[in-house]
Amino acid sequence: MKPLYLASSIFFAFIIVCLLFPVFHLVWLGVQSINVETLGLIPLRLVWFTCLQALISAVLSGVLGISFALACYETDFWGKKLIIRFSEVTFFLPTLLVTLALIGVWGNRGWLGQMFPWLNFYGWFAVLLAHIFFNYSVFFKNVGQSLKEMDRTEEKIALSLGATKWTTFCKVSLVKLRSSILQSFSIVFLYCSASFFVVLILGGGPRFSTLETAIYQAIKVDLNIPLAVCLAMIQICICLLAQVFYNPQSPPRLSAESRHSERVYNLNSDGLRKFVFWGVWIVSALLVLIPVINLVVSGLGGFFKLDVSDLFQPLLLSFIVGVQVSLLTSFIALSAAYIHKHTNLPWVRRTVSFICTLPVALSTMVFGLSLILVLSTSLQWMQDKWVGVIIVQTLSALPMSFRILSESFSKLEQEIYRSAESLGTGKFQQLFLLEIPAVKKSIALAMATSFGISIGEAGAVLLFESQGKTTLSLWLFKLIGKYQFEEAQGVGLILLLFMLLIFTMKEKWENLR
Amino acid sequence: MSFWILALFFCCGREALSDSVQSAEKSESLTVYTYDAMTGKNSLGDKLKRDFEKNTGAKLNLVSFGSVGEALNQIVIEGKKTRADVLLGIDSSFANRARSTQLFVKVPEKYFSELQPSIDLGKDHLFLPFDYGYLAFIYNIQRVKFKSDPSNETTLSQFINSPENLKRVVIEDPRTSSLGFTFLRWTQEITKSEDNLKTLWKSFFPKLVTIAPSWSGAYGLFLKGEADLVLSYSTSRAYHLEKEHRSQFEILFFKDGHPLQVEGAAIVKHTIPSKWIDPFLNLLVGSEVQSQVPTTQWMYPARKGIVLPASFKELPVPKSIFLSDDFTELDRKALIQRWSEWVVSSP
Numbered sequence: 012m013k014p015l016y017l018a019s020s021i022f023f024a025f026i027i028v029c030l031l032f033p034v035f036h037l038v039w040l041g042v043q044s045i046n047v048e049t050l051g052l053i054p055l056r057l058v059w060f061t062c063l064q065a066l067i068s069a070v071l072s073g074v075l076g077i078s079f080a081l082a083c084y085e086t087d088f089w090g091k092k093l094i095i096r097f098s099e100v101t102f103f104l105p106t107l108l109v110t111l112a113l114i115g116v117w118g119n120r121g122w123l124g125q126m127f128p129w130l131n132f133y134g135w136f137a138v139l140l141a142h143i144f145f146n147y148s149v150f151f152k153n154v155g156q157s158l159k160e161m162d163r164t165e166e167k168i169a170l171s172l173g174a175t176k177w178t179t180f181c182k183v184s185l186v187k188l189r190s191s192i193l194q195s196f197s198i199v200f201l202y203c204s205a206s207f208f209v210v211l212i213l214g215g216g217p218r219f220s221t222l223e224t225a226i227y228q229a230i231k232v233d234l235n236i237p238l239a240v241c242l243a244m245i246q247i248c249i250c251l252l253a254q255v256f257y258n259p260q261s262p263p264r265l266s267a268e269s270r271h272s273e274r275v276y277n278l279n280s281d282g283l284r285k286f287v288f289w290g291v292w293i294v295s296a297l298l299v300l301i302p303v304i305n306l307v308v309s310g311l312g313g314f315f316k317l318d319v320s321d322l323f324q325p326l327l328l329s330f331i332v333g334v335q336v337s338l339l340t341s342f343i344a345l346s347a348a349y350i351h352k353h354t355n356l357p358w359v360r361r362t363v364s365f366i367c368t369l370p371v372a373l374s375t376m377v378f379g380l381s382l383i384l385v386l387s388t389s390l391q392w393m394q395d396k397w398v399g400v401i402i403v404q405t406l407s408a409l410p411m412s413f414r415i416l417s418e419s420f421s422k423l424e425q426e427i428y429r430s431a432e433s434l435g436t437g438k439f440q441q442l443f444l445l446e447i448p449a450v451k452k453s454i455a456l457a458m459a460t461s462f463g464i465s466i467g468e469a470g471a472v473l474l475f476e477s478q479g480k481t482t483l484s485l486w487l488f489k490l491i492g493k494y495q496f497e498e499a500q501g502v503g504l505i506l507l508l509f510m511l512l513i514f515t516m517k518e519k520w521e522n523l524r
Numbered sequence: 525m526s527f528w529i530l531a532l533f534f535c536c537g538r539e540a541l542s543d544s545v546q547s548a549e550k551s552e553s554l555t556v557y558t559y560d561a562m563t564g565k566n567s568l569g570d571k572l573k574r575d576f577e578k579n580t581g582a583k584l585n586l587v588s589f590g591s592v593g594e595a596l597n598q599i600v601i602e603g604k605k606t607r608a609d610v611l612l613g614i615d616s617s618f619a620n621r622a623r624s625t626q627l628f629v630k631v632p633e634k635y636f637s638e639l640q641p642s643i644d645l646g647k648d649h650l651f652l653p654f655d656y657g658y659l660a661f662i663y664n665i666q667r668v669k670f671k672s673d674p675s676n677e678t679t680l681s682q683f684i685n686s687p688e689n690l691k692r693v694v695i696e697d698p699r700t701s702s703l704g705f706t707f708l709r710w711t712q713e714i715t716k717s718e719d720n721l722k723t724l725w726k727s728f729f730p731k732l733v734t735i736a737p738s739w740s741g742a743y744g745l746f747l748k749g750e751a752d753l754v755l756s757y758s759t760s761r762a763y764h765l766e767k768e769h770r771s772q773f774e775i776l777f778f779k780d781g782h783p784l785q786v787e788g789a790a791i792v793k794h795t796i797p798s799k800w801i802d803p804f805l806n807l808l809v810g811s812e813v814q815s816q817v818p819t820t821q822w823m824y825p826a827r828k829g830i831v832l833p834a835s836f837k838e839l840p841v842p843k844s845i846f847l848s849d850d851f852t853e854l855d856r857k858a859l860i861q862r863w864s865e866w867v868v869s870s871p
Contacts, residue, residue, distance in 0.1 A: 056868055119692070119733065120749035132750075133734035216697055216735030217864040231590070232700055233857070234597040318565070473590075489560055489590075491741070 076150025310504025
C-alpha cells in the first residue's frame with residue numbers, strides 16, 4: 012500500500028466519522044425538524060445580535076490591529092518587541108482567563124473600573140473589550156506580515172508625485188493589504204460569532220444572548236434538541252457565509268530579492284513618533300498588560316489558597332486529554348498535509364484544504380451537538396472516556412495544525428524527492444527518512460499548538476463533562492461560577508504559566524523551522 | 525515523541541483500569557446526581573458521602589452538574605440506562621418538569637413523619653424535602669446607605685419602584701437559575717396582572733448591574749463589590765456571621781412577605797430495587813445530617829426539632845408567601861419567554 016492511500020484512508024475515515032457524518036446528520040435533522048413552532052421560538056434578535064456583535068468586534072479589532080501593525084512596521088520605539096510578543100500571546104490565552112483578567116481590571120470594583128464609576132462594565136463594553144483583546148492580534152500578525160513582504164514601489168511613486176501619506180495609505184497600501192485584511196476579518200468574525208464564555212459571563216442576561224449561548228441553553232437547560240438543531244443550522248449558515256473570505260494558505264509571498272523592507276511612511280520624521288509610542292503603549296496597557304498583570308498578582312494570592320489535592324485531578328486530566336488531542340491532531344493533520352503535497356488531483360487538494368479549514372466555520376457547540384445526536388446511544392461511553400471532548404478539541408485544533416504542516420511540506424523541494432528516487436528509495440522510506448525528519452519541528456509545533464488549544468478549551472468539556480471530573484479550564488469556570496474568585500485566579504495563574512510555557516516552546520520551534 | 529506515546533499508553537491504561545474497578549463496584553454503590561455546590565470539601569454532599577460510606581460500606585458516587593436542571597436533563601437523556609439512583613437538590617422550579625418525565629417514584633411515607641409539615645414539594649410525595657430558605661435581597665451596610673431602614677417598611681413592589689434605593693442590583697437569570705425563576709414567580713405573584721408585571725420589570729431593569737447565570741455567580745459579584753444588592757436567601761447573613769464574623773451583610777425584609785424555596789431528593793424509577801436507597805434517605809433526613817444543613821447548605825433544615833446554630837437564631841423569620849404549585853412546564857417556558865422579551869426591549 013502506498014503511503015498516499017494510507018494517509019487518505021486515515022484522514023477521510025476520521026473526517027467522515029467525526030465531522031462530515033455528524034454534521035450532515037445534524038443538518039438532516041434540522042431540515043426535518045424545522046417547523047413554524049420551533050422557528051417561532053428563535054427570536055430574530057438573536058441572529059441579529061450574534062452578527063452585529065461579531066461585526067463590531069471584527070471592525071474594532073481590525074482598526075486596532077492594523078494601526079498597531081503600521082506603527083510597529085513604520086517606526087521604532089522603546090518596547091516594540093515586548094508589544095509584539097504580548098500581542099502574540101493574547102490569541103492563545105483561554106477565554107475564561109481573559110474574562111477573569113478583564114473583570115479584575117475593568118469590573119465595577121476593578122483597578123480601572125473604579126476610576127470610571129459611570130461605566131457599566133457588563134454588556135456591550137465587556138463583550139467588545141474581550142473580543143478585541145483576543146482578536147486584534149490576528150490583524151496585527153497578518154497585516155504586519157503583509158506589510159513586511161509587500162512591494163512598496165507604488166507607494167513611493169505616489170508619494171513622489173505629491174500624494175499625502177494618508178491618501179497613499181488609503182488608495183495604495185490598503186488596496187494591496189485587502190486580501191490579508193479580509194482574511195483576518197473573516198477569521199475574527201467567525202471566532203466572535205461563535206463566542207461562548209465571553210458572552211455567557213460578561214454579557215449579562217438575555218439581551219446579550221448569541222446563537223452559541225442559546226444552543227447551549229437549549230441542550231443543557233431546556234433539553235429542547237429540535238430548537239438546538241435549528242439554532243445550529245443558522246449558526247452554520249452564518250459561519251459558512253463568513254468563510255467565503257477565508258483562505259487557509261498564507262497570501263503569496265515575494266521572493267527574497269524582490270522584498271522591499273524600507274519604510275515609506277516614515278513616522279519618525281513627522282514628530283509622530285511620540286504619538287505612536289504613547290498611543291501604542293496606552294492602548295496595550297489598558298487592553299492587555301494591566302489585565303495580565305492583575306491576573307498574575309491576584310493569582311499569586313489565590314494560588315496559595317488552593318488545596319494541592321484538589322489541583323492534582325484537573326491538572327492530570329488536562330494533561331491526559333491535551334496529550335491525546337495533540338497526538339490525534341498532529342496525526343490527522345500530517346495525513347492531510349501529506350495528501351495535499353502528493354496528490355496529483357487538484358480537486359483532492361482543494362477538498363482536503365477545504366475540509367481542514369471547515370472547523371473554523373463550525374463552533375464547539377455545533378460539533379458537540381452533532382456528536383451527541385449521532386452517538387446518543389453511546390453518550391455515556393463518550394462522556395466516560397472523554398471521547399467527545401477529544402474529538403471536538405481535535406477538530407478545533409485541526410485548521411492551525413494543518414496550516415503549519417502543509418506549509419512545511421510545501422517547502423520541501425521537488426529536487427530532493429528526485430535525488431531520493433535516484434537512490435532507489437520507496438515512498439515509505441521517503442516518508443520516514445526524508446519527510447518526517449524534515450518536518451519534525453513543524454510536527455512539534457503543531458502538537459504544542461493543539462495541546463495549548465486543548466488546555467484552554469472549556470466549551471466541549473462543559474458539554475461532555477462526566478462523573479464530577481474536571482479539567483483546569485472547567486475548574487476555572489466552576490470556581491468563577493461559585494464566586495471563588497481568588498481561587499479562580501490561582502487556577503488562572505497555573506493556566507497562564509502553562510500557556511506561556513507552550514508559547515515559548517512553540518516560538519522556539521517556529522524559529523527552528 | 526516516544527515520551528508522549530508512553531504517556532498516552534500510561535494514561536489510557538490507568539483510565540481502563542479505574543473503569544474496570546468502577547464497574548465491579550457498581551452493584552455496591554449508590555449514584556446521586558446533584559448540582560455543583562452540593563459537592564466539594566465540607567459540603568453537605570461531602571458529609572453525606574462520608575457518613576453513608578461509613579454506615580453501609582457501600583460507595584456513594586456524587587455526580588455534579590452546573591445546576592439541578594442540568595442534572596435532571598441528564599437523567600432524561602440517559603432514560604432507562606441512567607446511572608442515577610437519586611436526584612438531589614430539586615426545587616419547586618423544576619418539580620413539575622421532573623413530574624412530567626415520569627422518571628421518578630414516590631418516596632415512602634415514613635420519611636416525611638419527622639419533617640416540618642409546611643415544608644413540602646407537592647402532596648404527591650414524589651420529592652423528599654431536606655432543606656429550605658426564604659428568598660431575600662442581601663446588602664452591605666458599609667456600601668449602601670438608606671435614608672431610613674427600609675426593612676419591614678416597604679413591599680417588594682414599592683422597593684423596586686423607589687427612585688432612591690436600588691442602584692446596583694445583581695439577580696439570577698430565570699432561564700438558568702431556579703432562584704432567578706422563583707424570584708420571577710414572586711414578582712408575578714405580587715403584581716397579579718401581566719401589565720403590572722411588565723411595568724415592574726421595566727422599572728427594575730435599569731437598576732440591574734447584570735443578570736448572572738447562577739446564584740453563585742451573582743453572589744460572587746456582590747462579594748467582589750460589583751453590586752450593592754444581591755438576590756439570595758435570608759440565611760446568607762448567617763454564613764457571614766458564622767464563618768467570617770462579619771455583620772455588615774444585612775437582609776432586606778419586605779412587609780408583604782418572602783417566598784420559600786424548598787429543596788428535595790427524588791428516587792429515580794429505574795433504580796428500583798436498590799438496597800442503598802433506604803440508608804441514603806434515612807441519612808438525608810436523619811438528625812445528624814439535618815443538623816449539618818445550616819452550616820453546609822446555609823439553609824434551614826427540613827426536619828423538626830433541629831437545634832439551629834447561634835447565627836441562625838439571630839435571623840428574623842419573615843412572613844412566607846405561597847407560590848402556587850399549579851404551574852406547568854409550558855407556563856414556565858411562556859413566562860420566561862415573555863420576561864426575555866421585556867429584558868431585550870428595555871432601555
